Amino acid sequence: MNRLKDATSPYLLQHADNPVDWHEWGEDAFAEARRRDVPLLVSVGYSACHWCHVMAHESFEDAETARMMNELFVNVKVDREERPDVDAVYMNATTAMTGHGGWPMTVFATPEGHPFYTGTYFPRPQFQRLLSGVAQAWTQERDEVLAQGTKVVEALSHGSDLPEGPLPTAETTETAVRDLARTFDATRGGFGGAPKFPPSMVLEFLLRHGTPEAMAMAENTLSAMARGGMYDQLGGGFARYSVDAGWVVPHFEKMLYDNALLLRVYAHWWRSAGSPLARRVALETADWLLREMRTPEGGFASALDADSEGVEGRFYVWTPKELRAALGEERGAWAASAFEVTGPGTFEHGASVLQLLTDPADAALLAEVRAELLAARAARVRPGRDDKVVAAWNGLAIAALAETGALFDRPDLVDAARAAAELLDGLHLDGARLTRTSRDGRAGANAGVLEDYADVAEGFLALYGVTGESRWFDRAGALLGTVLDRFPDGSGGFYDTADDGERLFQRPQDPTDNATPSGQFAAAGALLSYAALTGSARHREAAQAAIGAVSVLAGKHARFAGWGLAVAEAVLGGPVEVAITGPLGDPRTIALHRAALMAGAPGMVIAIGDEGVPLMEGRGLVGGLPAAYVCRAFTCRAPVTSPADLASELRASPAR
Incomplete structure (x- = not known):
């Protein structure tokens, strides 16, 4: 019997009935490994992860595999979204040891938590052989195993290798635009080849930079994403990424952070260019957030699964036959043409995602067809929802909804932003300290990390700028005080965990953007805004020091510094x-x-x-x-x- 039944993470609860004797991350697991003198098997994933589900069905629900795991290891299940610090240090180890990373992540570690063998997804036969081989090595080659763990820890103990840089200049941002142009896909939008992830932070930078070249890259990409299969043409909202280079075939999970970031970018695109497409996508995505992602407590859930009925994307794809059944022969044929549902289909059995590569002449018919198809789709089995509330991602949603509501005269969106802020204030915030997650109105036990403090402060400051309610300005100031007191690395940057947080074998620190703004760049942006509202030299100097890494990244790795570059534009502009x-x-x-x-x-x-x-x-x-x-x-x-x-x-x- 495993110990996950009382977890607050929906991902952990998915494994509560496994025959594997799972532990949550914590001292109890380490103590049990020391008592039994066996390694830890740490399995890291998240609820919307397709391959996590596959490995769970193949291995963790299999009685023989579970028997081997229970006899040979102490097994620890980690939700990477609840514990980004644990995920970060073991992902560093995994990429260092294997050359790649991903989820599910599988880590074998000593009872002290030092990793000595790592990987990602393993099919069941290979996984069973691996279990036997690692256990045998632990028993018969203990010295070599311990030495490997020590070697990995020592190699990773030096923190970020990114050198400090000077305050970015106008030349820095111009260099970044040139670097982005080198990998820009002028035909299909975006940067590089397949798979393509939405470059939200880079797009925000390009809009802020505002030169014709920057605007062309931003608008091309924003239009292509909005018209392709990665965008839900019926219900709004974006899937996690496109598996191809043309934004056609999505990986269907929908994440709160992607949609919050993209909502803000599309609203800003409309503000700068007046694009009707930007307006439509921004409002549809905002409505999707309120309709499908709000929790009863007023926050926003983390994700929707990719799968339903055991099939990835089943909820979202259509065949021409299904369109005709929902709309009738004539309008079904029209919809198949309008939404590019023709030919053999994108997936098996002739099913396709919906795209809207051009706007049909009959806008009223399009609206009518969309509404009817959305109603028909509602009868399908819905993807599962991870309804835990993550502080950082709700901070991103608060900023996006507050600004979108103000720009489009939608007070309901501002009200939703305020309700989410009140949930964070009342449940996640204790004085100046944040809890990262909650679920069903119950706070989790996980301390907030840097991105939580920074993104929530950003959201509160945006909400203050829209509503004039100074309580949000005050709360942001308290959070940023904690950032300055608990997270500095002593050389101008920030660690991702507080100085009084749990000590792992490495204190994580990554100044580069990933799917969300890095904690360091997010902190820089919030600190700069607070400094502009208060005149605080301390906050401004900290912001400027934190974006120094942008000067190093701009020429070769600008895609991983989008938010830092956006903050640099604000510094160069004053900000006003x-x-x-x-x-x-x-x-x-x-x-x-x-x-x-x-x-x-x-x-x-x-x-x-x-x-x-x-x-x-x-x-x-x-x-x-x-x-x-x-x-x-x-x-x-x-x-x-x-x-x-x-x-x-x-x-x-x-x-x-």
Whole structure:
């Protein structure tokens, strides 16, 4: 009998009925391994992971495999989303030892947690041979095994090899654009070949950079992703990635973090270019988040599975026959043509994902067909949902929904952002310390990591800029105080775990972006915004030091520094500070606020509604009228009282 029945992770609960005697990560597992004098078998995955499910069905649900695991090892199951620190150190070991990584990740470690053999997915026959071989080596070649574990730990104990760099300049960001252009796919959008992941942070940088070359790369990619099979053409929301180079065939899991980041980018694209496609995708993705990802407590769930009925993508794909059955012969044939569901099909049995490569002339018919197909799809077996609330990803969603709601005059989206923020404030936040996860209104036992503090602070600051509710400014300040007190590495960067967190064989630190902004670059962005609202030199200097790595990455690895480059654009732009004074409900105040929101200067901060925020201090009404002050480093121009004048002031801001 395993010990996962009381876990808060849906991924761990998926394994609660396995015949494997699973432990959760913790001292009990280490103590049991020492008592029995056997290695640890650490299996790391997440609930929406297709190959994790495959290995579970093949091996962890198999009685003979489970018997071998139980007799020969102490088995530990880890949700990488709950414990990104554990995942990070063992993934470092796995990639160092095998040359690649991925999930499920399989690690054999000493009772002290030192890895000595690693891999990812193993088919059952190979896995059973591996279990026997590792156990035999532990028994008969113990010295060599221990030496291997020590060697791995020593090799990984030096932290990040990325050198520090100077503060990025305009030349740094221009160099990054040139580096991105070298791998840009001008035909299909995106960067490099298959598989293609949505380059959310890079796209944000390109929009902020704003040159014709940068905008062309961003718009080409955003359009291609929105029209391809990776985007859910019926219900909104993006799948995790495309297995091909043309955004056609998705890996169907849907992650909160991808959709939060992409929602914000598409809203910013609309703000900068007025694209109708950007507007549609932003609003559809926001509606998808509210419809399918909200939890009863007001937060947002982590992911939807790729599989349903045991088949990857079954929920989302269609055959021409299914389209005709749902819509009738004539409209079914029209839909098959409009959505590119023709030919032999993308998948087995003639099924295809839906694409919308061109906009049909009959927009009303398209809307009608979409609604009917969405209703028909609702009768299918839905993919499973991982409904744990991850602080960092909810922070990303708060920022995206608050800004999208403000830009498109959708107060329901702002309300959803506020509700998620209230959940984090009430359940995850204890003073200035964060808990990473919760589920069903119960907080988990996992301490927040750097990305949690940074992304939640970013979300709270964005929510303050939209609502003028200073409590979110105050909460962000407390979180960033913890970042500055608990996470610094002593040389200008940040560790991913706090100095009083659990000690692993390596203290993880990775300044580069992955599927989400790196903790270091996310912290830099939030620190910079807070500095712009407060005038704090401490916060600004910390932000500038943290993005120094961008100067090193820009020329050869810009794809892994997108958020850092976006923050660099904000530094180069000031960032612009806008203080708006006047009653929040006054239409004149509202009009000034909207003019500021629509300006979109890189990293611009907006203070409104409360003189408790330092940027608001001394900013009074002008002739009894609401007024806006455009500032840099707390040095302001003459206030203006009309939205047109404010827009003109923001357009006239001096170039960097």
